[in-house]
Amino acid sequence: MELREIEIFLALAEELHFGRTAERLHVSQARISQTIKKLERQVGAPLFDRTSRRVALTPIGAGLRDDLAPAYRQIVGGVARATDAGRGTGGVLRLGFEAPGVADLVTDVLDAYRSQRPDSDVQVREADFRDPFGLLRGGEVDAMVTLLPVTEPDLTAGPVVLTEPMVLAVPMRHPFSRLDSVTLDDLARDTVFRAARPAPPYWVEPPEPWTTPAGHPVRRGRVLTTFQELLAAIAAGEGICPLAAHARQYFAHPRITFVPFRDAPHAEWAVVWRRAGETERVRELARVIRSRAG
Incomplete structure (x- = not known):
């Protein structure tokens, strides 16, 4: 059972009208009918009672709706949250700092990022002295500012954000x-x-x-x-x-x-992120740092 088929079934279970369901999902009534027939063949029983005057869920159809609806909402919500994070839409950029004092020294960079992303904010975390990459590898921060060099195979060392003697x-x-x-x-x-x-x-x-x-x-x-x-x-x-x-x-x-x-x-502090965790927010931060350096 594909996600689109589940979407069609749940929409019809809510609308109980083929025409309104087709209009809501921007597909033809024939597509709705074909999908429901396919699901009924797969289940082995009718999901809807259909007459010329009304459409109603059968007991099996009502049970399937109750089982599928929560899972469908969870899947759609999870995909939406992942998409927002990947595109950098709203939310918070979680930024770790190996040395907490460095966070104060790069406030101009963080302010510039906020101005570029007014729908986002920056949440600062201090990294554990004994495990400087723990927050990053554990997914608790999106990126971190740390002292170079960094030659970890799973991490990307981005632009230098601060140089000091x-x-x-x-x-x-x-x-x-x-x-x-x-x-x-x-x-x-x-x-x-x-x-x-x-x-x-x-x-x-x-x-x-x-x-x-x-x-x-x-x-x-x-x-x-x-x-x-x-x-x-x-x-x-x-x-x-x-x-x-x-x-x-x-x-x-x-x-x-x-x-x-x-x-x-001189000591160089750079922004670093997980290769598998690069998001649009992280890329935007790197762009802000590079533009200020240039």
Whole structure:
């Protein structure tokens, strides 16, 4: 039984008139009659009592109507919701952020998206530090803004939404705290933490051996599992850590100083989405980001 046949049957069961049903569905009365006869052959019993004066459901027809109507409404509603999401018609763009502070730094982009899609809004979610792509892969967000690089086979790395310099987080009494700036070679002068992220591995561990541009070896700090744990270790004098510059504003700590790098590559934050979950809303966000970059 095809969906169109179910639609015709349910419409006739409601209208109880071949002419009105044909007009409602924009088909001929002959098509209505042929479809009902086909269904009756398939069921093996009449679904309607038809006379020259009236059309009425048989008991079997009424039972079939009661069984099919809820399922039909659910199917049609599901297809409509999926179509709206795919086309970006109304609704909410759910956007995850690996670093919540970055959401404040790209408000101009989000405002531009809202102006392009006045029937939509943006709902911001913070990603779990221990599982940065969990919300995305679980379908809880449509896209997310995360630090590059991203080389996941199931994810598409879209345009860069924010570029910012790097700083070195050091204890307040560290010799570097009195400097105006540092270099990547200065990393060899202390124990260095990485902003620990359990996955993917290319975010966590640099190539072996970890050396500075001049070839000096870098001592690795112990493994840390949360950002607050990282800040506590730096404040306690256990080591230092390169971070994106927004950390100065959003993670200010009375016992930590953030010193600018002179030669470190800038951090790049990009919008990322599931290859199998690309919708018109996501494409529109990417277009807005590209247009502002251009």
